[in-house]
Amino acid sequence: MIRDWSSIKIQFCNFYGTNMEVASFPAFDLNSNEPLQHQIHQQFVSLIAQGRLTSGLRLPSTRKLSEILQVSRNTIVLVIEQLxxxxxxxxxxxxxTFISNDIPDVISISNTQKQASKTTKPEKRSQFMALSQLGETMKKLSVSSALTLPFTPGVPDLKHFPHKIWHKLVRQHQDRTVLMGYDDPQGYLPLREALVSYLSLSRGVNCKAENILITQGSQQAISLCSQILLNEGDMLLHENPGYQGANRAFSTSKPFVQPVPLKNNSIDVDWMINHCEKLSESKIIYTTPAHQYPMGGLLPASDRLRLINWATENNKWILEDDYDSEYHFNHKPIAAMQGMTKHNNVIYMGSFSKTLFPALRLGYLILPDELIRPFTVAKSYLTGDLPLLNQAVVADFIMQGHFVRHLRKMRKQYKEKFLHFEQLINTVLKTKVNIIAESAGMHLVIEIPNINDVQLKNKLYEHGFGSSALSSYYLNDEIKTGLVLGFANTTEENRMDLVELLDKIL
Incomplete structure (x- = not known):
């Protein structure tokens, strides 16, 4: 409902008691998400800025304003107090109550410009403050937001998280004074030691606590790699299709991004070897070998070794993103590339967003010795320390065995969800989509040829379902269309409803 003030004329008085009528207030929206108090406050500020309420004018009483504007007196009192x-x-x-004689500068400037515009020809307004090149780039981009909806990729099953255990650990740590100060910029030492133990056994990673840098999730980890290892124009080899977040994080350094195609849904090592001369200037290879994102392929051990050898011979860094390797359903997680080489050119990256929960915002890098200092200093300069409480809780969660038990439980549940979802799609949508599903991870891909998958994604959003358009993961025009669907944070009913909806739409 829009309440129209266009016919309302409010009487104001100056110091000498003369009544004057001020032009009407604009309309305001009773159904808006913006509080009524804020709307009325903005109307007053606007009238003052336009010079329609001048210094010295006396406002009607709060009771009178309440009657005129047909709102509660308490709302008017709060507005006046804020003014x-x-x-x-x-x-x-x-x-x-009177309009101030000393109006804040921003209002005075607005009045001055308004008066000047009446007597002079308006000039084209120059840029107020120049932004950096990065700032100008960021101004043209949009913030990617993903609500926690069923089928939103990357969201774990939050309902089955061991909340009681977690809160118990939080309570044990929250009164510790040592966690209220500053700490090592590399991260909380007990957490780094816990990671050494866990990653050595589960992923075959070879490192010491000194090699680990705790980060604010995977985005900061990739951003640090970009800023420390790349200059503007340097070549980055990036899986295509590949993780959108990595591409965005790397973009701050303005590299030349060379898409690397997939073979059997994993990075094509043969393609890189055959195009060695073309790729000679590249510095970093970004890859997700344990579970390619988003297509789900597993890079065979032989290809991993060939990739390591090629990168070593050609003097390149490998950034190994191990984002959800814990969730292989039919076999144990494949050993990380980092532990397969004696060479010091693999940077290993992990995160707790999918194994615990996204809001934790904790990730880590396993760094070669020569990168520890520059990465740590850069993180210290750019963002400082991370909150110690969460790090301490995660450290205990790992060391007390809760982490492994949680992973074992979720691996079983995700497998059941995966099999149910796969069966539904194959039964109902068999003739309409091509399912690309590996027995791993928290999402699957359905390829739908000759469709506007962005519009389809938006259509699902209207019905309360999350997803990602498959085309958005490609770095060039050679794309496939379809959907990336996260099944981890779904119920059986969610999966049945989504498949039924897709059947109707398609």
Whole structure:
């Protein structure tokens, strides 16, 4: 409902008691998400900025304004109090509330410009403050937001998280004074030691606590790699299709991104070897070998060794993103590339977003010795320390065995969800989609040829379902269309409803 003030004329008085009529207030929206108090406050500020309420004018009483504007008196009182705090109005005991004689600078500037525009030809406004090149680039981009909806990729099953155990550990740590100060910029030492133990046994990673840098999730980890290892124009080899977040994080250094195609849904090592001369200037290879994102392929051990040898011979870094390797359903997780080489050119990256929960915002890098100092200093300069409480809780969660038990439990549940979802798609949508599903991870891909998958994604969003358009993961025009669907945070009913909806739409 829009309440129209266009016919309302409010009487204001100056110091000499002369009544004057001020032009009407604009309409305001009772159904808006913006609070009514804020809308009315903005109308007052706007009238002052436009010079329609000038210094010295006395406002009607709060009771009178409440009657005129047909809103509660309490709302008007809160508006007037806020205007006082901001310096727009002042009160005199026994006399009333007046428009201030000393209007804040931003309003004075607005008035001056308004008056000047009446007498002079308006000039094209110059840029107020120049942004950096990065700032100008960021201004043209949009923030990617993903609500926690069923089928949103990357969201784990939050309902089955061991909340009681987690909260118990939080309570044990929250009164510890040592966790209230600063700490090693590399991260909380007990957490790094816990990771050494866990990653050595589960992923075959070879490192010491000194090699681990705790980061604010995978985005910061990739951003640090970009800033420390790449200059503008340097060549980056990036899986195609590949993880959108990595491409965005790397973009801050403005590299030349060379897409690397997939073979059997994993990075094509043969393609890189055959194009060695073309790729000679490249510095970093970004890859997800344990479970290619988003297509789900597993890079065979022989190809891993060939990739390591090629990168070593050609003087290149490998950034190994091990984002959800714990969730292989039919076999144990494949050993990480980092532990397969004696060469010091593999940077291993992991995160707790999918194994625990996204809001934790904790990740880590396993760094070769020569990269520890520059990465640590860069993180210290750019973001400083991370909160110690969460790091301490995660350290205990791992060391007390809760982490492994949680992974074992979720691996079983995700397998059941995966098999149910796969069966539904194959039964109902068999003639309409091509399912690309590996027995691993928290999502699957359905290829739907000759469709606008962005529009399809938006259509699902309207019905309360998350997804990603498959085309958005490609770095060039040679794309496939379809959907990336995260099944981890879904119920049986969710999966049945989504497949039924897709059947109707397609």
């Amino acid at each position: 006082k705090m901001e310096g727009f109005v002042y009160s005199q005991t026994g006399r009333g």
